[in-house]
Amino acid sequence: MFKDFDPLQGKRLEIMNINGEIVAQKWMPKISDEKIVEAYKTMLYARIGDLKAVSYQRQGRLYTLPTNIGQEAAAVGSAMAIEKNDWMVPAYRELGAWLVKGATMRHYFYYFGGSEEGSRFPEGTRLLPVSVPISSQLTHAAGIGHSINYKGEKDVVITYFGDGGSSQGDFHEGLNWAAVFNCPVIFFCNNNGYAISLPRKKQTKARTIAQKAIAYEIPGIQIDGNDFFAVYRATSEAARYAREGHGPVLIEAVTYRRGAHTTSDDPTKYRSAEEEKEWEQKDPLLRLRKYLESKNLWDEKSEQDHTEESTADIESQFKEYEQFEGTPLEDIFKYQLEEMPDSLKSQMVDMRNFINRKEG
Numbered sequence: 466m467f468k469d470f471d472p473l474q475g476k477r478l479e480i481m482n483i484n485g486e487i488v489a490q491k492w493m494p495k496i497s498d499e500k501i502v503e504a505y506k507t508m509l510y511a512r513i514g515d516l517k518a519v520s521y522q523r524q525g526r527l528y529t530l531p532t533n534i535g536q537e538a539a540a541v542g543s544a545m546a547i548e549k550n551d552w553m554v555p556a557y558r559e560l561g562a563w564l565v566k567g568a569t570m571r572h573y574f575y576y577f578g579g580s581e582e583g584s585r586f587p588e589g590t591r592l593l594p595v596s597v598p599i600s601s602q603l604t605h606a607a608g609i610g611h612s613i614n615y616k617g618e619k620d621v622v623i624t625y626f627g628d629g630g631s632s633q634g635d636f637h638e639g640l641n642w643a644a645v646f647n648c649p650v651i652f653f654c655n656n657n658g659y660a661i662s663l664p665r666k667k668q669t670k671a672r673t674i675a676q677k678a679i680a681y682e683i684p685g686i687q688i689d690g691n692d693f694f695a696v697y698r699a700t701s702e703a704a705r706y707a708r709e710g711h712g713p714v715l716i717e718a719v720t721y722r723r724g725a726h727t728t729s730d731d732p733t734k735y736r737s738a739e740e741e742k743e744w745e746q747k748d749p750l751l752r753l754r755k756y757l758e759s760k761n762l763w764d765e766k767s768e769q770d771h772t773e774e775s776t777a778d779i780e781s782q783f784k785e786y787e788q789f790e791g792t793p794l795e796d797i798f799k800y801q802l803e804e805m806p807d808s809l810k811s812q813m814v815d816m817r818n819f820i821n822r823k824e825g
């Protein structure tokens with residue numbers, strides 16, 4: 466498949482158009498109706514969770530957080546295409562992928578409420594904590610891939626980053642290492658148009674991010690990131706390729722961040738209402754919903770029922786988070802090393818004094 470989608474030839478994988486019609490049957494993944502419905506339900510749940518989190522943040526009940534609206538197909542489609550035992554090394558804007566991997570909204574609220582509990586996933590959940598330093602996670606993923614090879618295991622790693630992240634040194638180091646050592650890593654770029662206010666065209670002179678794979682002699686493919694089927698198919702192929710021992714793959718999912726970069730950002734300062742409107746029509750949920758409705762797998766009642774159930778579930782998880790007393794200050798210092806060195810002890814005392822002064 467990767468040979469058919471040479472990014473230098475301007476090829477992009479799209480299977481379903483904005484009307485929910487299958488336009489490239491040849492590439493349609495083998496996936497049951499049941500699984501497609503499950504994907505849509507997860508995307509809808511992630512959307513409701515995202516909108517709720519933003520509104521809680523606006524009420525001062527969470528800290529600054531990134532918005533996810535518009536990127537649900539890329540997140541859910543890619544996560545559903547890997548196995549339970551595979552590793553996920555996230556950035557900070559793939560809520561749907563974390564949910565598929567076994568995180569819950571409770572984790573999300575804890576994390577963006579400033580608690581370490583947000584990264585304490587159930588035993589066996591191969592999901593690393595959120596990475597805020599841009600692209601640092603790519604080298605972590607390469608390292609995990611290397612250890613998989615070393616141990617002779619058959620798992621793969623998927624790591625996420627943005628178009629902005631592709632300009633960081635860690636992007637190149639991660640890809641280079643993984644390519645040289647044939648590490649089973651899927652480098653999944655969510656090209657959502659902007660790195661905060663910097664548009665994609667100012668990010669790189671290259672026509673695509675996918676073509677950067679060529680320098681590392683690995684496959685690179687650009688896909689329609691708002692098309693669940695394209696995301697699922699390309700990621701499944703990449704996982705199979707990596708699992709068979711061929712090494713890493715770079716996927717560029719072209720999508721759009723429909724919300725603000727974070728709750729501290731105002732996108733009206735750097736993009737037009739027309740552009741936002743255009744992408745609203747390419748919304749990944751709308752497309753998959755149209756597909757499902759055309760197959761009589763979904764209707765208005767299912768939409769309403771699932772919205773109500775999801776909302777109630779998310780609200781109850783938020784309640785649980787708000788009842789949490791918070792992580793003791795000492796934990797932040799204690800958990801890093803087996804024994805706390807003097808330098809950390811004195812930082813802890815300083816912090817305690819600082820908080821006491823603030824509260825006093």
Ligand SMILES: Cc1ncc(C[n+]2csc(CCOP(=O)(O)OP(=O)(O)O)c2C)c(N)n1
Nearest residue numbers: 558597598599627628629630657659660661
């Ligand atoms: C190493 C580093 N430099 C700068 C920042 C500040 N920063 C936070 S998000 C961001 C833009 C990232 O854009 P992109 O990689 O396209 O991801 P997106 O936020 O669009 O998902 C920057 C520069 C950071 N978090 N880490």
